[in-house]
Amino acid sequence: MRFFVSGLVAGFCLVASGSALALDTSAAQAAAPVLPSIDAAPVGQLPVGISPLSYDLHLTIDPTSDEFQGVVSIKVDLEKSMQGFWLHGENLVVDAASLELDDGTKIAASYKESAEPGVSLVTLASVAGPGTGTLHFRYHAPFNQSLDGLYQVKRDEQSYIVSQFEAIAARKAFPGFDEPRFKVPFSLTVTAPKDNAVITNTPQTKATELGNMIRYEFADTKPLPTYLLAFAVGPYDVNTWEAIPTNAVRDRVVPLRGVATKGSGSQLAYALQNTAGIVAVQEDYFGIAYPYAKLDLIAAPDYAFGAMENPGAIVFTEFLLLMDEESSLRQKRAYASVNSHELAHQWFGDLVTPKWWTDIWLNEAFATWMGNKTLGIWDPKGEFERATLRGALGAMNMDALANARQIHEPVKRNAEIWDAFDGITYRKGAGVLAMIESYVGEKAFQSGVREHMKRFAFKTATAEDFFTSLGEGSGHPEITSSLTSFVDQPYVPRVKVTLKTSDHKTVLQLSQSTYLPLGSKIANTGQWEIPFCASGMADGKPFKTCTMIKDKQQILTLDSKQAPAYVMPNANGAGYYRFSLDEDGWDKLIAVADTLPATEALSLRDSASAALNAGEMSADLWFDLMEKLTSHPAWDVVSAASGSIAGLRGRAVKRDDPALAAYVLRVFGPRYNNIKGDGPSATLLRSTLKRRLAMGGKDPAIREPLVAAAMQFVKLADDDSDAPALAPSDMGMAFSAAVQDKGKPFVEALKTLLETERNPAVRGAALGALSATNDPVLAADLRQWALGETVTGREALGVIRGQMGGDMADEGWHWFKENFDAVLSRMPDVRKSAAPNFGRGFCDADKAQAVQTFFTANADKIPGYERPLAQTLEGIALCAAFKKAKAKELADALASRG
Numbered sequence: 001m002r003f004f005v006s007g008l009v010a011g012f013c014l015v016a017s018g019s020a021l022a023l024d025t026s027a028a029q030a031a032a033p034v035l036p037s038i039d040a041a042p043v044g045q046l047p048v049g050i051s052p053l054s055y056d057l058h059l060t061i062d063p064t065s066d067e068f069q070g071v072v073s074i075k076v077d078l079e080k081s082m083q084g085f086w087l088h089g090e091n092l093v094v095d096a097a098s099l100e101l102d103d104g105t106k107i108a109a110s111y112k113e114s115a116e117p118g119v120s121l122v123t124l125a126s127v128a129g130p131g132t133g134t135l136h137f138r139y140h141a142p143f144n145q146s147l148d149g150l151y152q153v154k155r156d157e158q159s160y161i162v163s164q165f166e167a168i169a170a171r172k173a174f175p176g177f178d179e180p181r182f183k184v185p186f187s188l189t190v191t192a193p194k195d196n197a198v199i200t201n202t203p204q205t206k207a208t209e210l211g212n213m214i215r216y217e218f219a220d221t222k223p224l225p226t227y228l229l230a231f232a233v234g235p236y237d238v239n240t241w242e243a244i245p246t247n248a249v250r251d252r253v254v255p256l257r258g259v260a261t262k263g264s265g266s267q268l269a270y271a272l273q274n275t276a277g278i279v280a281v282q283e284d285y286f287g288i289a290y291p292y293a294k295l296d297l298i299a300a301p302d303y304a305f306g307a308m309e310n311p312g313a314i315v316f317t318e319f320l321l322l323m324d325e326e327s328s329l330r331q332k333r334a335y336a337s338v339n340s341h342e343l344a345h346q347w348f349g350d351l352v353t354p355k356w357w358t359d360i361w362l363n364e365a366f367a368t369w370m371g372n373k374t375l376g377i378w379d380p381k382g383e384f385e386r387a388t389l390r391g392a393l394g395a396m397n398m399d400a401l402a403n404a405r406q407i408h409e410p411v412k413r414n415a416e417i418w419d420a421f422d423g424i425t426y427r428k429g430a431g432v433l434a435m436i437e438s439y440v441g442e443k444a445f446q447s448g449v450r451e452h453m454k455r456f457a458f459k460t461a462t463a464e465d466f467f468t469s470l471g472e473g474s475g476h477p478e479i480t481s482s483l484t485s486f487v488d489q490p491y492v493p494r495v496k497v498t499l500k501t502s503d504h505k506t507v508l509q510l511s512q513s514t515y516l517p518l519g520s521k522i523a524n525t526g527q528w529e530i531p532f533c534a535s536g537m538a539d540g541k542p543f544k545t546c547t548m549i550k551d552k553q554q555i556l557t558l559d560s561k562q563a564p565a566y567v568m569p570n571a572n573g574a575g576y577y578r579f580s581l582d583e584d585g586w587d588k589l590i591a592v593a594d595t596l597p598a599t600e601a602l603s604l605r606d607s608a609s610a611a612l613n614a615g616e617m618s619a620d621l622w623f624d625l626m627e628k629l630t631s632h633p634a635w636d637v638v639s640a641a642s643g644s645i646a647g648l649r650g651r652a653v654k655r656d657d658p659a660l661a662a663y664v665l666r667v668f669g670p671r672y673n674n675i676k677g678d679g680p681s682a683t684l685l686r687s688t689l690k691r692r693l694a695m696g697g698k699d700p701a702i703r704e705p706l707v708a709a710a711m712q713f714v715k716l717a718d719d720d721s722d723a724p725a726l727a728p729s730d731m732g733m734a735f736s737a738a739v740q741d742k743g744k745p746f747v748e749a750l751k752t753l754l755e756t757e758r759n760p761a762v763r764g765a766a767l768g769a770l771s772a773t774n775d776p777v778l779a780a781d782l783r784q785w786a787l788g789e790t791v792t793g794r795e796a797l798g799v800i801r802g803q804m805g806g807d808m809a810d811e812g813w814h815w816f817k818e819n820f821d822a823v824l825s826r827m828p829d830v831r832k833s834a835a836p837n838f839g840r841g842f843c844d845a846d847k848a849q850a851v852q853t854f855f856t857a858n859a860d861k862i863p864g865y866e867r868p869l870a871q872t873l874e875g876i877a878l879c880a881a882f883k884k885a886k887a888k889e890l891a892d893a894l895a896s897r898g
């Protein structure tokens with residue numbers, strides 16, 4: 001167990017341990033109940049001693065009102081006698097509180113919120129327990145206005161209520177025990193205005209008219225932690241779809257509905273149409289039926305996240321649900337990817353829940369891995385199968401920060417909980433699971449997963465429980481030590497591979513260390529158990545050979561007579577590590593880069609860029625590889641190479657560097673023109689390269705028609721314009737190009753459009769384009785505009801952040817500091833801790849100090865800011881170190897390639 005326990009005792013009498021006398025005193029005090037002091041609220045887990053057994057929650061929700069009313073009865077188990085205890089509740093006005101013992105005795109109680117947000121003290125009029133009883137609270141509270149808890153959104157003269165309780169916002173909706181380890185059934189009742197739709201986790205069982213309100217009762221939930229409850233109330237459209245049919249593992253149908261704001265219900269058809277297939281793949285994998293009685297997909301009118309896996313009532317941001325067959329492939333894939341992730345959570349997270357936030361990776365790493373795996377089975381031609389690998393490679397630079405979290409990182413304070421929802425948890429976590437799956441084999445891994453689901457269905461589990469299930473279920477208990485070496489320490493392992501051939505024998509000398517970029521402050525002390533596999537060509541035949549690297553240095557002997565033609569030190573890209581080679585090894589591998597499997601080409605691109613960032617690869621060799629990868633058949637390989645080159649902007653060359661634009665045109669122009677067909681692979685590559693050529697390459701042949709179509713779309717084109725209609729997949733780049741080329745009139749047109757446009761894809765494209773302006777006067781105007789009413793807070797932050805990098809970093813930063821309180825007021829509460837990310841646009845060591853000073857001075861406004869700030873400062877320092885060491889070399893190499 002890696003639970004942090006100091007929070008458990010805060011507020012209670014603490015006695016120094018270690019002497020017989022102290023232990024005696026402690027025992028004596030435990031016998032007499034002690035009332036906790038309001039000034040000593042726990043900052044993490046609640047103390048032991050009282051726990052909920054079930055809830056009966058009745059909410060009265062009128063979305064047009066400013067507040068809601070609640071009555072909650074919580075059946076509790078008092079493990080000892082007590083006169084007071086902590087629970088959760090935030091911004092609640094409690095009008096009545098009492099404890100009713102099972103023998104009928106009623107004890108008056110008071111409720112008081114402490115200075116520690118969300119933690120409240122209940123004091124009893126007399127001592128109670130041990131035994132069971134029922135806590136009663138009658139209360140009211142304002143609707144949250146910041147996308148957290150039970151929150152209110154106004155749209156087109158209508159008011160809607162949506163809930164978002166993860167991680168710790170159920171306490172804003174009702175007093176209770178708001179930690180995932182308390183997993184119990186809920187009985188839910190909602191009273192709401194007659195013309196409103198009301199959705200919770202379970203099907204409605206009864207409706208009773210009460211004047212112009214209706215009291216809706218819902219079926220009792222399965223055991224759930226508080227963070228998974230869901231409510232949506234308002235004039236929503238409810239689109240009832242065909243139920244999900246029975247199959248080999250489920251003998252009941254699952255009713256399926258979509259929920260969206262008034263007038264948008266029909267736009268849910270695409271998402272609903274494609275849900276049953278995803279559910280069926282997952283049921284088949286787990287061997288367990290979808291665990292809940294119904295499934296609703298809810299498009300929230302405003303939302304702080306992508307989506308939330310509430311059992312039976314999954315909430316999404318509108319972009320992920322509102323679409324049709326004509327929508328861009330990018331949007332449809334985003335829907336599939338997120339829906340599959342959230343549906344995977346119905347098992348991982350909902351059916352089996354972590355006990356505490358330290359283990360949230362069990363939810364998120366699994367849902368990421370399983371979501372991607374599902375899509376590969378659901379749509380084998382859909383180009384989903386490398387998503388987990390791309391994600392894991394994408395997390396490695398974050399994992400190379402000295403301030404990186406480990407996957408399984410102790411969460412000690414409530415303020416740290418949000419740190420746990422980062423790229424390490426989701427993407428590295430998923431990549432590590434894929435690595436272990438590759439090592440034990442798909443079938444064995446599936447057996448381990450099924451074993452875990454069976455053991456802990458409707459219960460909670462820890463990481464240790466999972467390791468045991470996986471080891472025993474897969475028949476590979478030895479993998480536990482490899483797995484823990486990746487989840488219980490941060491950073492990316494680097495395997496240096498040196499070839500020695502002698503006496504008809506080739507030996508790979510393997511040496512592991514911690515990957516360190518230039519300027520890194522990481523102590524090179526990491527050691528992993530790395531499932532290592534190399535592939536390549538030797539004696540004219542392909543080979544693959546594997547070993548578990550446990551020591552710092554290890555030898556792997558190849559069964560070949562001659563020196564291999566090349567060695568790829570991460571076969572299928574399956575290992576979560578970076579590799580490096582000597583110059584001869586790189587040369588040989590780069591020579592065949594365009595013929596490698598896509599997984600290996602992706603891994604090679606990452607390791608080569610990592611070597612460049614570590615100062616171990618020349619700019620010339622790196623450019624050679626990127627150009628070679630341009631000829632690779634896989635869309636994501638070419639896309640990754642083009643992204644690497646685009647990433648030089650701001651780090652090695654200026655944003656508008658003409659040499660870079662010319663180079664992008666020369667290298668990617670021919671590849672773009674050679675794309676054949678219209679399958680997913682071709683469509684994805686065409687869209688990526690078109691954007692690179694239009695924006696980075698400034699190719700007039702692509703850019704001018706896009707701008708013309710954008711002008712037509714916003715009705716700025718001449719009447720006789722014969723511009724083509726704007727394709728959904730082109731919208732973002734077309735708007736961006738038009739913002740840059742047409743300036744103010746086009747920007748004004750987009751601002752006008754945003755006043756009424758409700759299509760989330762169009763809004764997203766327009767907002768993204770507004771942050772693409774390179775005109776400082778327009779940028780200044782847009783920042784101010786973003787603080788107004790036309791855009792939501794979340795949209796505003798995108799526009800502002802987009803103008804805080806590159807050439808406009810200084811001006812953007814100055815404005816940000818001046819307007820910090822206004823910017824903060826537009827930030828959802830749960831995102832405020834990440835405010836230091838606004839300093840990430842700098843690549844200059846001198847600026848780090850200014851960023852640090854500013855956020856430290858404002859620390860009280862952004863609780864939990866420590867790690868985001870540390871990572872931001874480190875990112876600036878590493879960028880500056882890279883620029884200092886490599887910018888000139890890269891610029892010279894670029895110039896010589898013309």
Ligand SMILES: [Zn+2]
Binds near residue numbers: 364367
């Ligand atoms: Zn998730």
